[in-house]
Amino acid sequence: MNFKKDPVMLENLLSSSNTYKRGISNDQTCILTCKDRSGNLYVKPACIGRLETADVEKCLQGRFASDAVLVTDSHNAYPGFAHKERIQLEQIEVFIIWDA
Numbered sequence: 001m002n003f004k005k006d007p008v009m010l011e012n013l014l015s016s017s018n019t020y021k022r023g024i025s026n027d028q029t030c031i032l033t034c035k036d037r038s039g040n041l042y043v044k045p046a047c048i049g050r051l052e053t054a055d056v057e058k059c060l061q062g063r064f065a066s067d068a069v070l071v072t073d074s075h076n077a078y079p080g081f082a083h084k085e086r087i088q089l090e091q092i093e094v095f096i097i098w099d100a
Contacts, residue, residue: 010045032059053080061085 010029032046032055042063047055056077061084064070068087072078073094082089 009048030055032056034060051075051077053077056081057084 026049029048030046030051032042032044032051034042036042042060044059046059060081064085064087066086069090070078070082070085070087071090071092074091078089078091
């Protein structure tokens, strides 16, 4: 999904309060967020629904130096991307604790 070509779709997803599905679904926008060692931020809507390796590639391909280390959560979209880019990948298990 290209949000530049269809910004109304992104606006509808962000403002819609009458639809909700549990878990990852086509009602949710995946926002790819990165920060480098210099503190530069990269924030971009990557896809609607589940993140795939191709989505990561579209957003981040060619942006890493050969000695870069990509640190991510444990999502399975990142290993294929790191392998193609020939960069080191460190994945961290993320636990979310909801305080009710």
